Amino acid sequence: MKSKPLVYIADLTYNTTVLSNDTFPIGIGYVAAYAQKNLPDSFSFELFKDADALFDTLDLKLPDILAMSYFPWNKNLSLMAARYYKQRKPEGTVVIGGTFIPSESKTQIEFFKENPFVELLVKYDGEFGFLEFLKRYLRRDGNNKQIFYGEQLDGCVFWSKDENDLKAGKTIGRPNDLNEIPSPYLTGLMDPFFENQLMSPMLQSTRGCPFLCTYCWAGNKFNSTVKHFSNERILSELDYIAEKRRDKENRLLVFADANFGMYDKDEIIADKIASLQRTYNFPSSFAAPCGKNNKDRVIRMLKKIRNACPIVSVQSTDYQIQGNVKRKPIDIEEYKDIVSRLKQLGLRVQTDIITGLPGETKETHLQTIKDLVYMGFDQISAFTLMFLNGTELNTKESLERNNWYKRYRIVPRNFGKYRGEICFEIETVGVGSNTFTFDDYLFLRGFHGALAMIFNSILFVEFTSYLKQNDVELFDFTLSFYECLREETGPVGDQFRSFFKEVSGELWKSEEEAKDYITKEENYQKLLSGEIGDNLLDKYRIMTVAENFSSWCESFCSQSFIQLENNGRNRGELKAELSDIKNHIMAKSNNILSMQNAYGEPYSVRLLHNVSQWKRDNYIHPLSHYKYEKPTEVKYVIKEENKRLVKEILTLYSKNKSDLWKVASSRYYLPAIFREEIIFTK
């Protein structure tokens, strides 16, 4: 072979409305770094994340090898790019690897038949199979006919066209010392991505998850082998990233570990993050799924890190369902204690649940939510069961056992038009089974909407705290609010009914049906405008603040009054307290994603109670204890040190209100940009 073969490695993302997947592509960084180390000076590598950038580069120069990741959120995009490449260079080689590649021989054969422009699938950790392929590529002079003929390749699967046979190599296990894979940061492979301020660095300190949840790709046997990168290396990577991002607009950091805090060494990493925050104000906030054992360590670590958003995933509190999906039973009282300890640190604690797991009924799901409310979680994020390649739930046996009722929907934000062709991603979801009807699904999805808008919203936390203080069960309150929303006339009811309409309208009977619809230009325009294809829970949660915030505050106020009016309180006092809470919430959070807030423009309200002090005291006394001597004008303003955050969000992201809220609420620690009470004037 004469010159060094050129390899493009891409972990593509859509960037049509917002950058859909906005983390650095460390996965392909590891693959390239490992190949460079083992085959020095043999190949030239270029890494891509942005789909437009890849298409543009393909138009200028075609590589010898195009290798791409294959995940639920970019599988069709990768295949489109592969087809585009092969039409221009039929002798080139296409390699695909990632969690969504077919896992069984039968589906692998189907895959190669449907996608004849793909030569090779790399299984599990891509570094090792890809290296085996590159070695053979060199030995066989880059000739596809010779490479994909004869003996199989370890870590890979290919279809030998000449032998008409599927060749599946042995699985290559994870090495004991993960440091065999060089750092994509310290080798400079991630450097180009630092230029893009919309992208956030991602770091992995541990690979694998010891649990075997049957719905999760990470729950397979291969991935249950847990290995760590050395702390020395992770600390160096953290220094490297902080140095590059400490003065930049985007100072976020994402951790890819499945169970951060589960291992001793994580504590050293937490210390380092805290020290970087003190020295450089980097990272500005920190989110990671928390380890499922050693809660004391997790709590100790989160105590040190500023603006941490802990996620303690539960999925279901039903023992039978937990057993059905191979999750360990949860001790509700133990979890309640953990949540309470995290909240004592001033943290907002989130959890995830999945609707429609094996054995789920409407009642078990409502009970799960009730339990989570009892445990004290601040945010309950509900997901519909997804069927992922390679998981136990996505097998024929599982279908026979559970009689799944499957539907198809667009993966939110994952669509675009490339070289005139519309591309989008579809996910397969479970909206019914032998224990769970489609009507149950619709009812619960509606309830999830109410949860997102009412219970989860950090904007209304003073209302929910007031209700709790007055012995109202928040679960019952949310359920009754939900029933009222379905009937309520006015902007809030209208908004909720349009959410409910979209819930059933977002599902298709088959991928083909979805494709037929979306590839029509007029329907694609609906995707672009957000009329269809958005994450509905996010969309409507955001619309409450972006479009109808004062109406929602009014509605919350009147629903709270209905709940409390018969509990023996003086109606006048009750009304005055609820009205003060409403006004405080408006002052705290109305129009905060604005230049006015970034410049510290105050918001004034007249209050009868010192709601801010009541909140600062963590709601331990009744609000009536905080009554001013006379009505008082109170000014609220953003903290000086947080003005920068608002500017950062406004500068980095589009001026579209919904997009701003989407970004602010999913990637930032929202309370940091709230206004706080500052001045009392008599």
Ligand code: SF4
């Ligand atoms: S759901 Fe979480 S704990 Fe379970 S296998 Fe996946 S990553 Fe591991």
